Amino acid sequence: MVTDKKNTDPAKKRLVLGCGALVYDLLRLIKQNPALSDKVNLQCLPASWHNTPQLIAPGVEEYLAENSHLYKEIYIAYADCGTGGALDRVLKKYNAKRISGAHCYEFFAGSDVFEQLSEQELGTFYLTDYLVKNFHRIMIKGLGLDKHPELFDIYFENYKKLVYLAQTENEQLQKDAEQYAKDFGFEYEYRLVGTGGLDSVFEEIDLVPLATEEEK
């Protein structure tokens, strides 16, 4: 049961349901626009699903099945995220919208930049602010490398480069990301890309007033 007990404010009839790996960025964007905090209820699902994308569509569906009746509009802060269209099939049922793109790397960097990076080196491993901050939990522990370091070659033998797609300028995170690249034996590149297409989740909310608000 994932009932959204927080939605007690009748004014907050817009749900932004996002990946937990985007929570800092989503909160920052909401903070930057005070009008948004009155309009949306932000809920996040586990960031650990980054490693198990097959759990994303059923997880979103379970959440929406329990809570969608509480909202007039639903915005999804996920891309396809390796669900192979399964997430879109869920969203269609709930008339919900998601961010366009294959994954957060693409919507953070922008499709053109991401394509260019992939063309430069197909074997590129990407990190975001969240993934740098939670590298040990999501990457090392999440992939079982803490218990089985011998699996490293199986996971990463085809990778040659680590690109840190940064949302914010943070020296410590840059140092950490560079160190992870060194530890893994990868070439390193840093790109400050900001939140890119993530903003699109809120852009639409600002533009479209709800019927109830118009009536007031």
Next chain:
Amino acid sequence: MSEEDDFDLNDLDDKELVEQIQDDLYDGLDEEVTEGTEILLARGWDANDVLADALVAGMKIVGIDFRDGILFVPEVLKCAGAMKGGMKILRPILAEAAEDTSLGKFVIGTVKGDIHDIGQKLVSMMCEGSGFEVINLGINNPVENYLEAIDEHGPVIVGMSALLTTTMPYMGVVVEEMEKRGLRKDVHLMCGGAPLNQEFADSIGVPAYGRDAARSAEMAEEYVRSLGKRRGHR
């Protein structure tokens, strides 16, 4: 010294030993799986039976638990590593066996633009375990690689793998090209990968979608067996 340290696989009877090998395989204990395999062979077991009853049967349990979310990729990789230990011993014996028990050739590869190969390596190992001669094309394969491999090896099955939503549509390119060249009637197509499903496979004209490594190997075997029935051999 604890009681566990005294545990000797030689003390088990055949049935218990097979179960123990399956347990050890599940726990990713490669040395123990290797030792168990050696003991069964020393007791006069046929290599095909060791493979089927201990290793493949063990990996099927792993596949089911992976599907049900009990095991995750790291554990499955450890299991596969343990199976590799047993396979190392069985492979040369199976290759030398007078009776041709091969199910045929299975060409597998990750499609163009995709460098992910963990899943297809697991499928390769499981298919090898089931009795296929596996030709693994590796990662980032353009359609030409599949066509060349079909030409060179004459496989009974071609498997395509992708982990990315952005690369899985390339499988359709391979299918179309095979269609154009009239290769579909001789080669069975399979596909797999985390973002795929049967619906996608249907949409690109691939008849078989393998949801995990164990099921993929099972489906491949079922297909060849059904061919045998239809053609009246095997």
